[in-house]
Amino acid sequence: MTTPTQYALIIGSGFESFAGQRRSHEKMTRFGHPSAAVHEAVFEGRSLLTLARHGEGHSIAPHLINYRANLVALQELGAHSVIALNTVGVVSALRQPGELAMPDQVIDYTWGREHTVYDGSDGVVEHIEFTEPFAQGLRQRLLEAAVAANIDCHDGGVYAAMQGPRLETAAEVGRLQRDGADYVGMTAMPEAAIARELGLEYACLALIVNRAAGLGDGPIHADIESSILAAREQAMALLQQFFISA
Numbered sequence: 363m364t365t366p367t368q369y370a371l372i373i374g375s376g377f378e379s380f381a382g383q384r385r386s387h388e389k390m391t392r393f394g395h396p397s398a399a400v401h402e403a404v405f406e407g408r409s410l411l412t413l414a415r416h417g418e419g420h421s422i423a424p425h426l427i428n429y430r431a432n433l434v435a436l437q438e439l440g441a442h443s444v445i446a447l448n449t450v451g452v453v454s455a456l457r458q459p460g461e462l463a464m465p466d467q468v469i470d471y472t473w474g475r476e477h478t479v480y481d482g483s484d485g486v487v488e489h490i491e492f493t494e495p496f497a498q499g500l501r502q503r504l505l506e507a508a509v510a511a512n513i514d515c516h517d518g519g520v521y522a523a524m525q526g527p528r529l530e531t532a533a534e535v536g537r538l539q540r541d542g543a544d545y546v547g548m549t550a551m552p553e554a555a556i557a558r559e560l561g562l563e564y565a566c567l568a569l570i571v572n573r574a575a576g577l578g579d580g581p582i583h584a585d586i587e588s589s590i591l592a593a594r595e596q597a598m599a600l601l602q603q604f605f606i607s608a
């Protein structure tokens with residue numbers, strides 16, 4: 363008998379309360395403490411690990427998240443596959459706020475973050491392949507769940523990872539457009555690269571919550587407030603379907 367894949371969900375604000383939480387693990391890793399306790403949950407009959415990326419009270423800024431400790435903690439608790447929920451702004455005409463997307467590429471504009479497990483401490487370094495930054499198999503399974511649940515989730519697109527925590531200037535968004543980005547967020551990198559270094563299967567489910575700076579009609583936060591609920595509801599429905607059929 364094969365062991366079922368142990369999934370982990372890295373969650374942003376609003377997803378903290380997953381039904382059926384059973385145990386919490388306060389982990390200490392070789393890279394320090396993760397953002398929060400890792401919860402074991404049962405979701406649609408499947409065991410699942412959950413971790414709040416920004417901490418339980420959403421108090422950790424994107425550049426201060428200990429991405430390495432988060433992923434090592436999940437791996438040490440048995441995770442093989444990581445579904446990352448990331449809110450994003452939309453840069454191209456691909457999608458609208460309130461919708462979902464499954465990016466397939468990344469451009470990393472972040473700086474100064476601890477971005478690799480190869481920190482020299484054990485004399486080992488590997489140059490991982492990152493041509494396809496997100497695991498195709500997991501992406502496909504998530505996209506199939508979207509189709510089965512009748513949810514419109516865009517397949518593909520380029521995620522631009524920005525340093526934050528401030529939002530972009532209009533000129534920066536213009537540059538992202540010229541660079542070929544479709545979505546802009548602050549957390550998929552270095553998370554995706556560290557996951558690859560650790561051998562974890564990792565995909566990003568992006569919740570589009572606003573038009574990027576300079577592209578909307580009004581304040582960005584108003585855009586976010588009016589679309590985050592719709593994006594969250596669809597993400598939950600997609601995940602429900604995914605775990606029913608996983």
Ligand code: HPA
Nearest residue numbers: 449450451546547548574
């Ligand atoms: N820019 C960067 N990160 C984001 C945005 C944005 O417009 N929306 C949600 N996360």
